[in-house]
Amino acid sequence: MLSFEHLSKTYADGTRALSDINLTVHEGEIVALIGGSGCGKTTLLRLIAGLDRESAGRIRLDGETLTGPHPAVGIVFQEPRLLPWLSVFDNIAFGLAGLSASEKKQRVTHALEKTGLVEHADRWPRDLSGGQQQRVSIARAFVTNPKVLLLDEPFSALDAFTRASLHEHLLGLWEETRPTVVLVTHDVQEAVTLADRAVVMRPKPGRIFDELPLTLSRPRDRTGLPFETSVRRILTALDHSLKAPQEQPQRERDRQAAALWW
Amino acid sequence: MISSRESAVTGQATSSAWSSHEGAAALAAPTSTEKRRVFDWRILLGFFLPVAIALLWEGAVTFGLAEGRIVPPPSRIIATLSALAETGELWTHAWMTLWRVLVGFLIGALSGIVLGALSGSSQTLRQLLDPTLQALRAIPSIAWVPLFILWLGIFEASKVALIAVGVFFPVYLGIAGAILSVDRKLVEVGHVFRLSRVQLARRILLPAVLPEAVIALRSGLGLGFMFVVAAEFMGASEGLGYLLVDGQQMGKPDQILAAIIAFALLGKLADSLLVASTKPLVRWQDTVREQL
Numbered sequence A: 001m002l003s004f005e006h007l008s009k010t011y012a013d014g015t016r017a018l019s020d021i022n023l024t025v026h027e028g029e030i031v032a033l034i035g036g037s038g039c040g041k042t043t044l045l046r047l048i049a050g051l052d053r054e055s056a057g058r059i060r061l062d063g064e065t066l067t068g069p070h071p072a073v074g075i076v077f078q079e080p081r082l083l084p085w086l087s088v089f090d091n092i093a094f095g096l097a098g099l100s101a102s103e104k105k106q107r108v109t110h111a112l113e114k115t116g117l118v119e120h121a122d123r124w125p126r127d128l129s130g131g132q133q134q135r136v137s138i139a140r141a142f143v144t145n146p147k148v149l150l151l152d153e154p155f156s157a158l159d160a161f162t163r164a165s166l167h168e169h170l171l172g173l174w175e176e177t178r179p180t181v182v183l184v185t186h187d188v189q190e191a192v193t194l195a196d197r198a199v200v201m202r203p204k205p206g207r208i209f210d211e212l213p214l215t216l217s218r219p220r221d222r223t224g225l226p227f228e229t230s231v232r233r234i235l236t237a238l239d240h241s242l243k244a245p246q247e248q249p250q251r252e253r254d255r256q257a258a259a260l261w262w
Numbered sequence B: 001m002i003s004s005r006e007s008a009v010t011g012q013a014t015s016s017a018w019s020s021h022e023g024a025a026a027l028a029a030p031t032s033t034e035k036r037r038v039f040d041w042r043i044l045l046g047f048f049l050p051v052a053i054a055l056l057w058e059g060a061v062t063f064g065l066a067e068g069r070i071v072p073p074p075s076r077i078i079a080t081l082s083a084l085a086e087t088g089e090l091w092t093h094a095w096m097t098l099w100r101v102l103v104g105f106l107i108g109a110l111s112g113i114v115l116g117a118l119s120g121s122s123q124t125l126r127q128l129l130d131p132t133l134q135a136l137r138a139i140p141s142i143a144w145v146p147l148f149i150l151w152l153g154i155f156e157a158s159k160v161a162l163i164a165v166g167v168f169f170p171v172y173l174g175i176a177g178a179i180l181s182v183d184r185k186l187v188e189v190g191h192v193f194r195l196s197r198v199q200l201a202r203r204i205l206l207p208a209v210l211p212e213a214v215i216a217l218r219s220g221l222g223l224g225f226m227f228v229v230a231a232e233f234m235g236a237s238e239g240l241g242y243l244l245v246d247g248q249q250m251g252k253p254d255q256i257l258a259a260i261i262a263f264a265l266l267g268k269l270a271d272s273l274l275v276a277s278t279k280p281l282v283r284w285q286d287t288v289r290e291q292l
């Protein structure tokens, strides 16, 4: 179980990227984070991955407070971030340094099979297409069997067709060990395809605006009515998250500022 | 610049015409054959100008249009070179020069790599080292010559020291700069997998800087050859630089030109060896390599 308690992040330049985030993600749950640009989604993932430190509050994984990169947390970045000097095989094996050669080979081969990359095992990353590179990146995160997997718009640079096939690869890998997944996306369809719950965020400062459970059965039929309804509900929430906050809190803050001034 | 781009364009045009002729087979074939064609063509093009000028000059001297005493024709230079080679003189001089460059290069490159790595990987060390080294770099290296002679004598030590100084700075700057410019995104991958500092240096920083390190070493080697000439000017009885000085004092322009050609061949040879020996390390990067 992954939980955020009063989590806040203010960058050195004073940007309030996150403010008082409270959320619990259950074990094996897939949560989609949706929200306008700049509402702190990437910041939240970086905090969980231990790449940045929170300004206040804490993140707990099964009761343990996270203070840095954790072995049970894996991340797939928006760009593949493969190491260009390693072959596809070695890139996937990058996080398996502690294992024996045979164990390593077995795990990587399995991941290669699951992501359909077997024939590319010995190639350099530069010889792969964008979608193939992103698959390597996903495989690299999965082979370490993380308890928590973070995905930051991993498919946003890909065309709809490639994206759909990567969704299948991702779900295929997820089925095996059922890690907890936090997926950042701009694509509402993607959220409804993959997630058990959509969390809509709102910017300035980044906060949680709304949560919508997505209880459709898997595999999900993208053409069915329930799917459409879910998409519409998220879009509506997203719409409100971008419009609503301007009025109320802004006036409230102005009044406070005025009170202080006078 | 323009001409090379033009030839690249024509090269592409011919190769695409070629592939459309061959149809599907050509599409399936790797592009390396096409690349090699373009490459060969360019090498030939590069030979054209010097060969044409040499032939013209040779003709002009043979037919009495020019005298050829101050600027000897190619045939005389080749004759001088082969005469020097036959007596074995050429090899002793070339070997001497090569040895000096090698020792100077090793000393300069090693210290450049060590100090470059230190100042590239630690902010404190950079603030400690870099200002001094940058100030020293501003001194024209030849200005050290009198001091080196006073300190180290007129024999090998002072020559090697001068070459080492020449090699040091490009290597130092290249290595430090390469480490500083390693992509933060790749370093973060290392952090996510919880690499220690040493592991991070070995598994991410080192491979990431290799291509630029090779370039730094190559420019260091080039400067090494520049400085060996200066070093051999300051009084040597052996070495290609000595052949130059001797040729000037004895009024033998063909010997000077022969020595210059030997320098060119030696420098190119050393550079090619360096490139070939580092190629396996940067094979993954050959997109950049092909442009060099």
Ligand SMILES: Nc1ncnc2c1ncn2[C@@H]1O[C@H](COP(=O)(O)OP(=O)(O)OP(=O)(O)O)[C@@H](O)[C@H]1O
Binding pocket: A011, A012, A013, A015, A016, A017, A035, A036, A037, A038, A039, A040, A041, A042, A043, A044, A206
């Ligand atoms: N290193 C940083 N220093 C200062 N401010 C930052 C830094 N990184 C992000 N920010 C700011 O924090 C806020 C949240 O950024 P973040 O990258 O988390 O947004 P996001 O929700 O991922 O947006 P997008 O959907 O566009 O990727 C933004 O206002 C951004 O300008």
Ligand SMILES: [Mg+2]
Binding pocket: A041, A042, A043
């Ligand atoms: Mg982002």
